[in-house]
Amino acid sequence: MKLKINRLSTATNDFKTFEFTVSQENLLKALEEIKTNDDPTLTYRCGCKSGVCGSCTVRVNGVEKLACRTNIKEGDLVEPLKNSRVIKDLVVDVSHETLLIKKTNIGIKESASKNISQADVLKIDTQSNCILCNACYSSCPVYEVNKEFLGPFALTKALRYENDLKSQDEEIINSVQANGIWDCTLCSACTFVCPQGIDPKMDIMQLQNISSQKGYTNPYMNNFDNSMGFDSFDSNDFGFNPNGGF
Numbered sequence: 001m002k003l004k005i006n007r008l009s010t011a012t013n014d015f016k017t018f019e020f021t022v023s024q025e026n027l028l029k030a031l032e033e034i035k036t037n038d039d040p041t042l043t044y045r046c047g048c049k050s051g052v053c054g055s056c057t058v059r060v061n062g063v064e065k066l067a068c069r070t071n072i073k074e075g076d077l078v079e080p081l082k083n084s085r086v087i088k089d090l091v092v093d094v095s096h097e098t099l100l101i102k103k104t105n106i107g108i109k110e111s112a113s114k115n116i117s118q119a120d121v122l123k124i125d126t127q128s129n130c131i132l133c134n135a136c137y138s139s140c141p142v143y144e145v146n147k148e149f150l151g152p153f154a155l156t157k158a159l160r161y162e163n164d165l166k167s168q169d170e171e172i173i174n175s176v177q178a179n180g181i182w183d184c185t186l187c188s189a190c191t192f193v194c195p196q197g198i199d200p201k202m203d204i205m206q207l208q209n210i211s212s213q214k215g216y217t218n219p220y221m222n223n224f225d226n227s228m229g230f231d232s233f234d235s236n237d238f239g240f241n242p243n244g245g246f
Contacts (some may be wrong), residue, residue, distance in 0.1 A: 003030055005042070006079040007089045017077070028056055028067040028095055029079065031090075042090040046086060051195065054133025057081060058090050064135035066191040081138035100154040104180075105171040106161040114165050126159035127203060129196045136190035136200050148179040152190035152200035155180060159203040162210060175209055181207045182218045 003022050020038055022030040025090050028046055035042045049068045056067040060080040067078075084092035138150035143149055150158075160178050161167040182203050188226035190200040208218075 001072070003034075003073045004075065004077045005034075005090070006040075006077060007226050008086045010088070013078075017085075025071045026068070026072040027058075027060065028078075029066070030072060031067060031078075043091050045091050051220060052131065053134065054131035054135075054195070057133040057135050057137065057138070057195075064138050066133060066135075066195050081134055083138055083140065084134065085142040092134075094132075095135055096137075097134070097153070100150055101157055103150060103175060104154050104158040104161075104177045105169060106157050106165065106168075116165055120165050124160050125161045126198055129157050130156055130160075130198055131196060131219070134196060135193040135195060139189040139193045141189060142183055142185060146179060146183055146239075149177060149183050150180040152184075152204070155207060156182075156198060156200045156203045159207050162207070173207070173214055173216070175217055176207055177211065177219075181211060183222055 001022060002019055003167070004017050004019050006017050008014075009016050009151075017040075022033050022035050024030040028049060031044050035044075044056065044058070044067070046056040046068065047223055049056075050067045051066055054066065058066070058067055060070060060072070060076055060079060062077075062079075064081065080086045080090045081092050083097065084094060084152065086092050102162045130153055132153055134153070136156075139142070139207060140149070141150055143151070157170065158172050158180075161169070162172045184204045186201055186205070188201050191198075191202070194200065
C-alpha cells in the first residue's frame with residue numbers, strides 16, 4: 001500500500017510530501033521498512049515499541065497516534081507533531097516537557113514517609129499512567145495563541161501530585177493559576193488523542209474546582225464586558241424589550 005510522509009526539507013526549510021510503498025500494516029514497522037529498503041535518511045523516534053515510552057507519537061491524517069500501536073490504511077499521511085520545533089522528518093524537540101512540568105512545582109516533598117492506603121493510590125492511579133507522549137500537547141489549540149500555556153500533560157501531572165498524600169504542596173495550586181487552568185478552552189482535543197485513556201480536560205476542571213475551594217478565582221471573569229448588549233443586573237431594565245419600545 002502507499003504511505004505518504006510529510007518531511008521537513010533542511011535545504012529549503014519547508015515541508016515536502018514523499019510517497020512510499022510498504023507491505024507492513026503497523027505504522028512503526030512500515031517506517032522501519034522504508035528506512036531499511038527505500039531511504040536510510042528517514043528519521044523518526046521510537047523506544048519500547050510497545051506503547052509504553054510514548055516516544056513514537058506522530059500525526060496520522062491530522063490525528064496524534066502512537067506509531068507502534070497504529071495500523072495504517074492506503075494513502076495515509078504521516079506528519080510530525082504540532083506545537084514543537086521539528087528537528088528532522090518526524091522528530092520534534094520535546095525539551096519543553098521538562099520546562100512546563102518544572103513550572104508546576106510538582107514532586108514528592110519532605111512528607112514522603114506518610115502511610116498510604118490503597119484508596120489513596122487509586123486517587124492518583126489514572127494520572128500516573130501519563131507517558132509524556134506529547135499527543136495532547138500537539139492537539140491543544142491554546143498554544144497557537146499562548147506559547148506559555150502549561151498545557152494538558154503538565155496540568156494532569158499537577159493534579160496527580162496535588163492528590164498525592166506524599167506531596168500536597170500548596171505551591172502546586174498556586175503555580176497553575178497563571179497560563180494554566182483558566183487558559184484552557186475545555187475543548188477536549190487532548191482527551192480524544194490520549195493513548196492512555198487519561199482525561200486531561202477533566203483533570204483541569206478538577207484543578208479549577210480545587211482552586212476555587214482554596215480561594216482562587218478565574219482572572220478572566222474580571223474582564224467580562226457588560227457592554228456586549230446586556231443590561232446590568234443593577235438596572236430596572238432587564239435587556240430585551242418584547243414591546244420593541246412601543
